[in-house]
Structures are given as C-alpha cells and as structure tokens.
Amino acid sequence: MDSGSIVFSFFLIFAGAAVLASVALYTRQPLLIAYIVLGALIGPSGLAMINDTQLLSDIAHVGIIFLLFLLGLDMQPAHLAHMLRKTSWIGVASSVAFALIGYATGLLFGFSTQEAIIMGAAMMFSSTIIGIKLLPTTVLHHKHTGELVVSILLLQDLIAIMVLLFLYSNEGDSPTLAMFTALLALPLLLLFAFGFVKYLLLPLMGKFDRFHEYLFLVAIGWCLGLAELAHAIGLSAEIGAFIAGVSVATSPISQYIAVSLKPLRDFFLILFFFSVGASFNLALLDDVFIPALVLTILTLGAKPLVFKYCLSKSGEDASTSWEVGFRLGQTSEFSILIAYIAASAALIGTEASHVIQATAIMSFLISSYIVVFNFKSPIAVSDRLRRD
Template sequence: MEHSLVFSFFLIFTGAAVIASLALFTRQPLLVAYIVLGALFGPYGMEMVTDTSLLSDIAEIGIIFLLFLLGLDMQPSHLLHMLKKATLVALLSSAVFAAIGYGTGKAFGYTETECLIIGLSLMFSSTIIGIKLLPTTVLHHKHTGELVVGLLLLQDVIAIIVLLALYSTSSGDVSPTTYLKTLLAFPLLIGSAFLFVKYILLNLIQRFDRFHEYIFLVAIGWCLGVAEGAAAMGLSAEIGAFVAGVSLATSPISQYIAESLKPLRDFFLILFFFSIGASFNLGLLDDVIVPALILAVLVLAFKPLVFKVLLQRISESSQMGWEVGFRLGQTSEFSLLIAYLATSTLLIGEEASHLIQATAILTFLVSSYIVVFNFPSPIAVSDRLRRD
C-alpha cells in the first residue's frame, strides 16, 4: 500500500521518537533504534513505508551535511599533515580487509567475481558512524579525531576508485583516461573551492553577516553546490561537501554555520539509518545469516587489531591505536552502495548482495555498542563518556 511522503515522515519520526525513548531508558545507542525501526516499518516488515529508494535519496543529504560540518572543524594545515601520515595505514589495512572478505567468500562457495566484490566491500569503515560518534568539540581538535578523519577520507578516495571501476564495467568504459580525469579532478575541485571562498564567498558573508537567514542559505547553497560539482567531475558528492567545509574552516563564521546546520544534519541522518533497516529483505536472511555472522565477527575482531598494529608502526601509542581501530571497526555505507551497484550491473547475485548488506548492518549495530559504551561520544549512555 502506497502512502504519501508526509505520512511516511510521520511514521518515521513519530516512531523514531517512541523507540528512541525506549532505547535511552534501556541505555541503547540511538542508531540501533533507527535501523530496527526501518526493518519494522519497511517493505519487508509491516510494509507501512514502501518507497525506500526516495528515502535513501533524501537521506544522502544527511551524509553530505555531515561531511560539510566535519570540514568546517578541520584546519587545512592539520588535515594535510594527517593525510600524509595515514596514507600507508589506509592502503595496507584496505588490502588486509579485502583479503579477509575474499577468502570468506571462497569458503562459502561464491563465484570469483562475487568473492572479489565481497572483499572490496570490507575495505571501508563507516564515515557516518565514525564521525557521528566522534565528539565534535573535543576530538576534532585532538589527535584521535584527526587520525579517524584522515583514514576515513583516504578510504573515501579508494572507494571512489572502486565505484568508478564498477561504473566503467557496467558502461564498458575502462580506459585509463577515465581514471586520470577523476584523479585530476580532486586538486582542481580543491583549488576552485578555496579561490571562490577567498575572493567571493567571504566577501558576501562579511557584507551581509547581520542577516542570519542569508548566512544559513549561503552555507547550504555552498555545501550542495560543491557537492554537485564534485559529482559532475567524477568524484563523490560527499567529498565535495567536505571540501566545501574545509574551504570555509579558516573563516570566523565557520563555527556559527556549523551550529546552525546541526539540526538539519540530524534530520536527514535519521532517514539514512531508517532506510538501511528498511531496504533489507528479511526473506533472504536464512540464506546468508551464517556467512554474514562469520564476516561480521571477522570485521569486528580484525579491524581494530589491524589498525592498532599499523598505527603503532607509525609511532602511535597502543591506546590510541585501539581507540581508532574500534571507532573504525565496521564496514561502510560504501559497502551498501557497492552491493547495490554490483547487483544492478549483474556482477553479483541477490544472495551475495544481501550477504554484504547483512554484514554491514550487523557491524553497524555491534560497533555502535562498542564505541558508545567504551569511548567518548555525543550519544554515550554514561555521563562520564558523553562529549558533544
């Protein structure tokens, strides 16, 4: 049964308010509540919200705003230093996680291509969970936050290359020129954004800074404009949003913009996690539950360990390595996108796709519990660990 978008929003946000209240009373992470609600109300549950593709498109805006706000808190000089330091860790860890996924897929009899896609899906950690559970006023300006953000950004670059390869496979365009254009687009985007901010955007903001709604409007327009520009250049909208934020980070107005946009970001992120739960076909759960559980256990066990070992190799402390490892100890939204794209281009079957999805959801849930109960975060259930 089809419902209007307004009715769908009523179900999602009223239901989220109720189940979030229960989650807080029982000291559970709110992200878990949103995913469970999606599974309950979605097309494979009670069928009360059926147009999950529309919700997913809307929810993507939440990811874009999240990366934009993150960029506003990152000074370019600190970020560049951390990216240089974390590159080797990002590359080596991605190779290890890909091998784990590939080997597990082979053990359960999936095809060579499906094993490769499963391996690729394990390479990345969740930008949303990693950053959503990162205190914005504390760790973003400390070493832990810089490491987490640097690794996530490098993984995003690797993910773009993977997605580009999948798109090229579906379209038949696998020329080196396609990859070269994408690699050249990134510095071009950065340079254009900083020049526009320096010579145009900041002048406009300084001239009309007494009109608060104008600042709000310009910030949203700048974020979405650079995001769309990045997408048009072959990059991801998320990376474009981050560049938009970093280009404004040195401006005194950046913190005002960050505070103004936080409620808007949270609105869309609730939709994102709801859509994750709603898009999973519960009817295929029996077919993938065993390999999904094994993959989830391997991810949850080995990601923190691998990150800890590699970070110690670049002179980080053991405690720092464990915390960063646990914060990145899950698969990614990119895993879901890889599964969707690989299925739509017939590279993998429905069962392999749902294996990737089930692994992602399981690691999202368990990893959220681990971080919320053990490390500082804005939604920690303990007053001792709660940091905004």
C-alpha cells in the same frame, strides 16, 4: 509517491523513531540501533507501512553530504594535509588486509571469484557516518584521536571512490579512463573552491553577516553546489561537500555555520539509518545469515587488531591505537552502495549482495555498542563518557 504519502511516511519515521529512541534510552542502548530497527520493522520486508524506500534513501543521502561538509568546517587545510601524509600508508595497508579477509570468506562460502572480489572490496572501508557521528565534536575533532579517525576515513573515502568508479565503468567508460578523469578533476575542484571562497563567498558573507538567514542559505547553497559540481566531474558528492567545508574552515564564520547546520544534518541522518534497515530483504535472512555473521565477526575482530598494529608502528601509543581501531571497527555505508551497484550491473548475485548488506548492518549495530559503552561519544549511555 504523492505529497500526502511523503508526509505520512515522515510521520511514521519520526514518530516511530521518537518512540523507539525513548525505549533505547530507557534500556541504555545507542540511538542508531532504534533508527535501523524501525526501518526493518515498518519497511517493505516488515509491516510494509512504507514501500517506496528509494525516495527516502535519496533524501537521506543529503545527510551524509551535510555530515562531510560540517567535518570539513572543523579541519584546517595545512593540518589536514599533514595528517593525511602520516596515515596514508595505514589506510592503504589496512584496506588491503580487510579486502583479503572478505575475499577469502567469500570463496569459503562458495561464492564465485568475482563475487568474492567485490565482497573483499566492500570490506575495505569503515563507516564515515558512525565513525564521525560517535566522535565528540567539542572533545576529539580537535584532538589527536579524532584527527587520526578522520584522516583514515578520508583516505578510505578516496579509495571507495575508485572502487565505485570501476563499478560504474561497467555501464560506460573504461575504468582506467574514469580513474584518470577523477584524479585530474580533484586538484581542479580544490583550486576552484578555494578561489571562489576567497574572492566571492567570504566577501559576501562578511558584507551581510548581520543577516543570519542569509548566512544559513549561502552555506547550504555552497555545500550542495560544490557537491553537485564534484558529482558532475566524476568525483563523489561527499568529497565535494567535504572540500566545500575545508575551503571555509579558515574563516571565523565557519563555527557559526557548523552550529547552525547540525540540526539539519541530524534530520537527514535519521532518514539514512532508517533506509538502511528498510532496504534489507528479510526473506533472504536464512540464506545469508551464517556467511554474514562469520564476516561480521571477522570484521569486528580484525579491524581493531590491524589498526592497532599499524598505528603502533607509526608511533602511536597503545591506548590511542586501540580506540581508533574500535571506532573504525565496522564496514561502511559505501559497502551497501557497492553491493547495490554491483548487483544492478549483474556483477554479483542477490545472495552475495545481501551478505554484504547484512554484514554492514550487523557491524553497524555491534560496533556502535562497543564504542558507546567504552569510549567518549555524544550518545554514550554513561554520564562519564557522554561528550558533545
């Protein structure tokens, strides 16, 4: 793709997103819907105005990295450790329940045992992007509901990394070796991050804090640098970005960095949701619609119930338990990644891959509606619920 086509692609995406976002706001719909619909409309399976979606998807992945970095900036390490200890059993138990639902549904529709297992694995996770994007940053990130959502999502991300390592291992090392390497690398990365921030990064920022451009550049460099380091040692870039944020969270400069990077995060997230819609092959819709619809209904129905039950058992009140359940009541961007990797490794067929993708897209759409119309969020259509 040459530079001219990149500019033209960006023009189509952001001009189209502005038009559909205007329609969405006038019709009181969540903005995420507009970006996904735009991808399906002008992507390869639609009008084919943009065909090279892989490059855009790679660029959009940066949005997820920035999202996790900003999330880390809002989390105090000691409090995060406390919340993870409290919700660890909830994350594990709920993931097992969702995996069984996906596995049984796959077998019901005639997929092979291996395909059903991978479909079950893809159903275990909730969307980090939607879960956090729809959290009011000034209301819930520092309150109990937001802390529960974030801690469960983080534990799911760790489980997702293990699943991805297993899938990647089919192209190289054994899964046991890959997981062992990751478990060894995580504490080493934490030690490096906190040491680097304490003895080098914060002194530099403190010395030149009058130069806002410098702080902006250092923050981006630290986020992307630790993301790349994490990826190089067998972890995910997202985990590296989150650790980069947490390591700076105790500094007074963290809130300035968070405010400065929010527009950059939103730019890349628009590209991410566009790429989700553009990556789906509409020609296979007739073959995958019914199993995907059944799996979506089961996901949207089971996740709030399971989370409500588990959270109630841990002492949470009913209102908080239901809200957390509905906020986590979809599948994940990791589900799409699992489908892509498994299909590339010939572990599942094209139809099974598209069932997972279609389920993710439909659950994204419907879950966003449920949250935006019923709970506080930055893009709520009601003034009573809109919080940022």
